[in-house]
Amino acid sequence: GDSVTQTEGLVTLTEGLPVMLNCTYQSTYSPFLFWYVQHLNEAPKLLLKSFTDNKRPEHQGFHATLHKSSSSFHLQKSSAQLSDSALYYCALSGEGSNAKLTFGKGTKLSVKS
């Protein structure tokens, strides 16, 4: 079945350093990939969604590139901010008309000064 793997459970960074959160997936079709972010005591919300034309989505300084050859959609940011501390989930879309998302286990990003 479909699956998403996020290898790091916790990433701790110093403010100003680059961020890279890993996401790989397994699927028998060509899914859309997503990143959702959940700040403390808040609901998860969409951060990025992959495009069909290989453009690189960007939002709030974050970007991710879908590499179908390696089944990856890593999340990156050039300079971490304290406010980036949150739980990040990678997800893939369902096949065809199935709208459900399959999520990874999440990566907690902790940015320190």
Place this chain on the structure above:
Amino acid sequence: NAGVIQTPRHKVTGKGQEATLWCEPISGHSAVFWYRQTIVQGLEFLTYFRNQAPIDDSGMPKERFSAQMPNQSHSTLKIQSTQPQDSAVYLCASSRGHERLFFGHGTKLSVL
């Protein structure tokens, strides 16, 4: 737009009791999803409805979990004979279909 509303925010039950969780999706959204969130497993899909019809319940534990959507303005997730391993945050989300999911703040279920 109040977003997705989930009630209660916290629920404490004793082992073996029943728990019913409520979700009010965003008006106009045709799809409603239920997920379970734990530190160990992350966000686990449970079930989803489109236009009130059940579409995919592949994530639901078969014996004690059930979900319904009697009208377009609310869905319920019922857990019978709750067990300590059911303790988690249960998240409801809605969407217009193949677009972004809008999540509620969740119901934190604690089974003692």
